[in-house]
Amino acid sequence: MADLLKPEVWTSSSNECLKLFITTDGAAINFQPSFTYPIFGDSESIFGFKNLVIFLCFDHYTFYPFLNVKYDEKLDDDTIKDPKETMMKFLPESTVFKDEVKWVDEINKEYETYNIPGEMISQFETYKIYKINLKDLDGIELQKRLQILVLLFIEAGSFIDYKDELWDLYVIYEESETSKPSIVGFTTVYNYWKYPGSTDFDNGVEQIRKKISQFVILPNYQGKSIGSKFYTHLYEFWLKDPKIIEIVVEDPNESFDDMRDKADLTRLKSVLDLKSINFEKLSKEWIENFRSEQKLEKRQFNRLIEMILLNNYKTFNNLSLKQIRLFIKKRLYEKNKEALLTLDKPTRFDKLQTAYQSLEEDYYRILGGVKLYTREGETIESSNNKRAKLSV
The missing domain is CATH 3.90.360.10 (Histone acetyl transferase 1 (HAT1), N-terminal domain)
Known part of the structure; x- marks a missing residue:
């Protein structure tokens, strides 16, 4: 009682x-x-x-x-x-x-009769990635079984409407010679139709923006770089599709942002001589052409270029830190212009400097976990993550 x-x-x-x-x-x-x-x-x-x-x-x-x-x-x-x-x-x-x-x-x-309800689109090591058929009853059932993990592991996560044909589900499995494959994780992706302009539209040109919505790696597989490789192999698969013009992420959390930055930097290293990137090369034409070729959204592309510039300065000392600082501050100013113009000049400059310093520290933290170009025996120093009070 x-x-x-x-x-x-x-x-x-x-x-x-x-x-x-x-x-x-x-x-x-x-x-x-x-x-x-x-x-x-x-x-x-x-x-x-x-x-x-x-x-x-x-x-x-x-x-x-x-x-x-x-x-x-x-x-x-x-x-x-x-x-x-x-x-x-x-x-x-x-x-x-x-x-x-x-x-x-x-x-x-x-x-007795079960097969993975989809098509294998990529593989690495002992892992295979399948695009699940959400028009198939078994594919729908698998989606229903997996979706509770979105609520349990993604903050503010919610179920997708699998009846909407614009949703895709990709599942990664670990293969085994002695047992059935094991589910490692999954991601849901939405396909946004983009108007290509009147001429291309009249000629039947189709353009799509891929938006990664949910991304889950089971806890027992975390810490093994599987999520990074999953993301990279999906990205490379989408790069081959001429209809896809941009690949974006919906409201990524900090851990996904870190993983994405490191994966994108590593991938860019395989397609571009990062050491050659300097301010002479960074013309508006080159920036837009390379960004479009890599199907990167503008914010993510800017972050990658800024990290590459800092990496090259730190590693080869072939760039001016003042140039890099002004380059980054210019972007921060343009992105936050409306709010900054309400401040007096000293406060405005202080806000920009604080945001730049925070962003620089965060960039070096991320670069510390990526094997880019370094001088012999040297690694990029990492530092504590400090968030800027401006949108970066």
Whole structure:
């Protein structure tokens, strides 16, 4: 009876009580979600149960889901929400509840006829990338099984409308000689149609902007550069398609931004002599031609060029740091012109200098994790990341 007066006894952290598992070859890999508020509310807590544990398991190959909810005691209150019912709103109908034997039987049954529902478009090392067919029932089912990970690992993530034919789903698998392939991660990509101009439109020219929306690598595969290679191989695949004119990313978080910067710099090194980039080469014509050729959005291209300039200055001392500083400040000023013009000159100059210093430090931090050109025995120094108060 005393416990009824202690809400903390009946309250569980949904981030802690939700246990995620990937099963493969009789073993199970456990990891915790980063977020649960899209499922259980902003407080990320569940009330009404003692010692609540929610098990959400997936098969490594088909991602067939299994859900089990356990607790020692439940409050006798009709307003208490059942965690099973809450979770099932975000899981496919195929999800097996409670009966683990039935789940294993369903997996084995599915294995008899299951093939990855899509086309392999690229591969590296022991990994293969598939474009999933979202017009196929098996492709739709796989999307439904994967999509809860968007809520659990991407802040402000949401489900895509797989019925919209402009969405693509790419899944990366690890191949094995002794077992079925294992899902490593996935990304969703939206295809924006772009008007090519009246002449090209009349001639049937089609132009598309690819926008990476969601990008998930399972926790047990993180820290192995797989995400970077996944992104790079997708990018190289899209570069070959003449219809695609630009590749962009929707609201990337800091970790994705870092990965993308390093992957893009490494990729550019393979197609361009980065040492040759200097202010004589950076004409408006060259910039636009190279940016279009590489299908980079303007902001990302600017960041890459600025990092390359700083790398060349730091490594070869063949550029003027003052030139680089003015080059970067000019872009910052143009991007923030409206806000800066409301300030007096000393404050304006101070804001620009602070933003530049912060950006320079961040650039060197990123360059510290990339193998670009360095003098023998030297590496680019990294420093703590400090965010500018201007848009960069």
